[in-house]
Amino acid sequence: MNNFPIYQTTLQRKNGRVGEFCLRPHANFTQNGKALPPLSTPILYPVISFMTGTSPRGGGIWKYLLRDFMKNNMPVLSQVLHFLDFNLTAKHIAYWREKPMRERYQEVNEPYDAPLFLDSGGFKLLYNAGLDLSEYGIHKESEAEDILAFQVDCGGDIIASLDYPLPPGLVRDEAEVRMNRSLQNAIRVAELLSDMDEPPYLYICCHGQSREDIQNYVSRVFERVKGLLPSFGLAVGSLVPLRGFRDSAVLSRICGATDGIPESERARTPVHAFGVSGNLMPILAYLGVDSFDSTSYIQSARNLGYSHPETQKKLKIMELDTMECTCRVCRETSLEEMQQAFMEARSYRRTSTGKYKSEYYAAIALHNFEMEAETLASMTAAIVADDVLEALVNHASTARGIRNAVDWLATNDDAFAARMARNVISVSKKTRRRNPNQLEIFTYQTEHQEALFLHEEEHKDKTISLNYTPDSFRIPSDYQPPKNKRILLTIPCAGKKPYSLSRTHTIINTKLQTAFVVPSAIHKITLSGLYGPVPEEFESEDALVRYEFQLSPRNTAQIQLCAVRFNDYLDKHADHYELIVGYATSHAYRKVFELIQKHRPDFILLPTKPKQKRLSEFFRHVHLDALVEVLSTALEKSET
Numbered sequence: 001m002n003n004f005p006i007y008q009t010t011l012q013r014k015n016g017r018v019g020e021f022c023l024r025p026h027a028n029f030t031q032n033g034k035a036l037p038p039l040s041t042p043i044l045y046p047v048i049s050f051m052t053g054t055s056p057r058g059g060g061i062w063k064y065l066l067r068d069f070m071k072n073n074m075p076v077l078s079q080v081l082h083f084l085d086f087n088l089t090a091k092h093i094a095y096w097r098e099k100p101m102r103e104r105y106q107e108v109n110e111p112y113d114a115p116l117f118l119d120s121g122g123f124k125l126l127y128n129a130g131l132d133l134s135e136y137g138i139h140k141e142s143e144a145e146d147i148l149a150f151q152v153d154c155g156g157d158i159i160a161s162l163d164y165p166l167p168p169g170l171v172r173d174e175a176e177v178r179m180n181r182s183l184q185n186a187i188r189v190a191e192l193l194s195d196m197d198e199p200p201y202l203y204i205c206c207h208g209q210s211r212e213d214i215q216n217y218v219s220r221v222f223e224r225v226k227g228l229l230p231s232f233g234l235a236v237g238s239l240v241p242l243r244g245f246r247d248s249a250v251l252s253r254i255c256g257a258t259d260g261i262p263e264s265e266r267a268r269t270p271v272h273a274f275g276v277s278g279n280l281m282p283i284l285a286y287l288g289v290d291s292f293d294s295t296s297y298i299q300s301a302r303n304l305g306y307s308h309p310e311t312q313k314k315l316k317i318m319e320l321d322t323m324e325c326t327c328r329v330c331r332e333t334s335l336e337e338m339q340q341a342f343m344e345a346r347s348y349r350r351t352s353t354g355k356y357k358s359e360y361y362a363a364i365a366l367h368n369f370e371m372e373a374e375t376l377a378s379m380t381a382a383i384v385a386d387d388v389l390e391a392l393v394n395h396a397s398t399a400r401g402i403r404n405a406v407d408w409l410a411t412n413d414d415a416f417a418a419r420m421a422r423n424v425i426s427v428s429k430k431t432r433r434r435n436p437n438q439l440e441i442f443t444y445q446t447e448h449q450e451a452l453f454l455h456e457e458e459h460k461d462k463t464i465s466l467n468y469t470p471d472s473f474r475i476p477s478d479y480q481p482p483k484n485k486r487i488l489l490t491i492p493c494a495g496k497k498p499y500s501l502s503r504t505h506t507i508i509n510t511k512l513q514t515a516f517v518v519p520s521a522i523h524k525i526t527l528s529g530l531y532g533p534v535p536e537e538f539e540s541e542d543a544l545v546r547y548e549f550q551l552s553p554r555n556t557a558q559i560q561l562c563a564v565r566f567n568d569y570l571d572k573h574a575d576h577y578e579l580i581v582g583y584a585t586s587h588a589y590r591k592v593f594e595l596i597q598k599h600r601p602d603f604i605l606l607p608t609k610p611k612q613k614r615l616s617e618f619f620r621h622v623h624l625d626a627l628v629e630v631l632s633t634a635l636e637k638s639e640t
Contacts, residue, residue, distance in 0.1 A: 043291040045077035064362035070112040081121030100155025118156030122163040144185040163205030203235040211256035218260025233270040240275035248408035279399040301365035468547035485523035532565030563595035579634040585617035
């Protein structure tokens, strides 16, 4: 029996084909005086990885997650470039493409018949535009067509067109180019699908920097694509970086997508919100979103984060005394058993419980996903009962982390604002009876309009560009390192600029300030994935503040470039330093440092043996303490 009944009525596969995608049988309501079509029964897709090893039997935590999702015949979402996170060769990918994923996994699992949604992986390429994927059959000149062939080979029942996401703050002319390229890809994919006998169902990816942008984008989609396919869905992207204090921007862009759908097409055009789930789902469902996908369920589990069954707050599993949850996962696995397994040192062997640790990580992830599914199930029940607004107000009054979204909705939806204000005043009266001196809570809508404006002003995005190249910054040829700084410490760059304000650099700086009264002898040089070495004196330059780039372990050419530039710097200035240390845990940056170490054996790479080559290892106290110890020894010698 399916443990997630919210999926059962919405998606079905019949005779190998996906059936109805957008059922809207239940509720009808009015938003700002405008009648909206009936709501659908919304769907939450878990994001999973299929190609994690050389066969369907591998995959660590994914093995257990896939086994569970397939056993329960649940729709899942994956993106076809996820294999870039794993150590797979072109030969391995050719093996995976020989059969559809459904058939491949039925070799080791129970028959699986739920819909498979395959995204294009455009977000994977966002900050790695120069990544060469030709060995996998994906070429720059035919990228959209090659990605579509990959999706079809993998057996996607639902696919998304190849898109070019927009990072927050991207300069306008670059954003317009990327939006046009995404639209052209969608048109090309629709043309190819129109020639297939049994094509997968297409979701067209939509992007924009404002509500108006996406509304115009969607209008253009219907003008250009409507004659090619009988129906298609819309998948709104570029939302993930907006989550949190910019939830208002998420809601605004979603409304732009629904605004752009012709009225005659709205009832049969499903809308998907890429990368958005959790407590924001009920509000987005109210605004017209039909499906969501979640990665947070597994991201939290990797850090042993366990969702509280009522508040959704992430708790550390090792700090719990009890698990106050009755979900099927918590009924099957006791807290004591999990804690015992995680306390054991062994990583890749069976624990004393007889299970691998990855199975317990998967159990936490499945629990987290069930909690998200329950959040959406509550909204589904309200849709069935035609009680959406009441349920939404109750959710907005109690859910954590959605203040910005609630503010925006109260400002833009009169019915919600009025009902929310009554709810707030009612709570205020109860509070005053307990505490007569407490001031009456303000009228909701007016005050929240002001708060929302101030909040958005505070967090306006800096302008960034994706057009910077490795030659946009080079250390000047006449540069000389500071005379008093005799110890070189290099750490990887960060998303936040200037680097010194980022979390990773702040933690290193705080650690050094705590360990050494005045760490003035340490010269910090950042390893930029785009530029190579960046001495701290240059961090505020325009090319260092406005660029966006993420170094991939697969980008061998860029890794080589960074290593060559750093070695050139050391060849020129190594005699200036008494100690040269690199500290990194992420796979790509470790690769650069390992190349540097081959060129210069005096280069010290820390941590020496991280458990995993992941960013999470960067913050482990044992590694930071080892760094301090190495630097301390050198500083003591320098002082004597």
